[in-house]
Amino acid sequence: MEKRMKVLTSAALATAMLATLAAGCGKKEETPNNAASATPTPGAAKEVKYPDTVSYWVSLNPNAAATMKSYNEIAAYKELEKKTGTKVEFQHPPTGQEKDQFNLMLASGKLPDVIEYGWNGAPKGADSLIKEKRIIRLNELIDQYAPNLSKILKEKPEFRKMITTDEGNIYVMPFLLGDEQLSSVNGPAIRKDWLDKLGLKPPTTISEWETVLTAFRDKDPNGNGKKDEIPYLFTIKPDNETDLNYMFVGAYGITADFYQEDGKVKYGPLDPKFKEYLTLMNKWYKEGLLDKDYATTDGKLKDAKVTNNQLGSFSAYAGSGVGRYMSLMQPTDPKVSIVGTTYPVLKAGDKALGQYTYPFTGIGAAISSSAKNPEQIVKWLDYKYGQEGSLLFNFGVEGVSYKMENGYPKYTDLILNNPNKLPITQAMAQNFIANWSGPIVQDKRYIEQYFTLPEQRDAQKAWMTADHSKVLPPITLTAEESSKTSSIMNDVKTYRDEMINKFIMGAEPLENFDKFVSTIKSMGIDEAIKARQAALDRYNNRK
Secondary structure, three states: OHHHOOOOOOOOHHHHHHHHHHHOOOOOOOOOOOOOOEOOOOOOOOEOOOOOEEEEEOOOOHHHHOOOOOHHHOHHHHHHHHHHOOEEEEEOOOOOOHHHHHHHHHHHOOOOOEEEEEHHHOOOOHHHHHHOOOEOOOHHHHHHHOHHHHHHHHHOHHHHHHHEOOOOOEOOEEOEEOOHHHOOOEEEEEEHHHHHHHOOOOOOEHHHHHHHHHHHHHOOOOOOOOOOOEOEOOOOOHHHHHHHHOOOHHHHOOOOOEEEEOOEEEEHHHOHHHHHHHHHHHHHHHOOOEOOOHHHOOHHHHHHHHHOOOEOEEEEEHHHHHHHHHHHHOOOOOOOOEEEOOOOEOOOOOOOEOOOOOOOOOEEEEEEOOOOOHHHHHHHHHHHHOHHHHHHHHHOOEOOOEEEEOOEEEEOHHHHOOOOOOOHHHHHHOOOOOOOOOOOEEOHHHHHHHOOOHHHHHHHHHHHOOEOOOOOOOOOOOHHHHHHHHHHHHHHHHHHHHHHHHHHHOOOOHHHHHHHHHHHHHOOHHHHHHHHHHHHHHHHOOO
16 A cells, blocks of 8 residues: 555545445345346446456555465455456566556557556556547446446545546546545654653654754764764655655645645745755755765665664654564564654644645556456446445455454454464455555555554554645646656656755755756746646546
């Protein structure tokens, strides 16, 4: 899940949704596989049988790949075959080659029945792929053969708006975040045990952060008698856009990328406030408050700096950051405590911008034009959106990976204390798909149990308090807009990142910020802003 934050609904959405679905599913929701088709009444879902076989292209999630070769081995998919009689031929592209293999597959025209992908990254866009007869429009098929998803979209029209293209096409059976709680999973993290040792409170303002980072630098919080502490690790690595886009820069009411303000699309690095942010980072770098080697610190090196008791603060996920680091460090030092803080602000009482993922980000299962029985496939995929299917793919098989306690699906020790000593993420992956994505509504009760430590749950609560009003919704560019601006943005991002490093490290004087802005403008950023403004306007006009 976390990579998909990749990745932007009330706090009780998922529970209410499942309760509503339960009310509509008093009878078994699937038709027997050999049932005869029936003539539907007007407005009712048509009766078709489940498909005998489905070919299904999808990336193999790393947590699944750690112990399995195919999604056929996941307990939920095994149970789905028992329920529906449908045999699935999963096709997994080689790890690291997913994008290339996806593009080659589309170009070849030799398509499987179902393609699950992050379609926002698809060339040309979904509307063009429908016109080119690579994938098919699903609106009418969902209305006729997907009663469970139809019910969700009727009750949550904002979901329908997100999954519908600017030309009115629904192109996937979507992955949806079922609750606001699932949208904020990354933010500032700090060593609480170091704060306690130095008599400090978790910082909230940038001024307080500077005081804390200075104390981490000077007062030997790791207690080894050496001045080897790294107060804060800054990163602009693409696998952690939260750090660049929100940590500290969010205090200035901007991001380091595109955002919206009063319906207008803006690009943060053009704003004079971005110079203020760079000035702060440059000051901290000179004073030794930032890791001097931040630009060459990858994930493995970051892990080493944290677990070697050197790193005081960083941006982190609640799961793979806060939880994982504490589980790695506490066996040898039970006092280790890593907590999430609210996003830093300029003055007390303000709200900074923070990471937020919309309920739909383009991930879902499309049906290719090669499929011979799309109505049966839609029915098969729709099973996951009903009460039984939702429980199956969020929690696994009842009595095995979860048990119901007072109406709450509680994970068993197969997940939480795996007998084979598997990490919780790998134990989950053997049983269901909730901890990454797929054509389901992700249930917040999954994350309530995935975050086993109070520090993880408290971190998420802190990160959720940020201002998310400026985050762009899941807009889609037209094929023409995409082709015009993709090369522009590749060049702009490369130049932006290079210059951010130079400004922070002092290799480029901050007096040259105006030249930096002029260069970005000369690269065509206004064209990219114009395209995203048009896309935002179209999104806001969707019905």
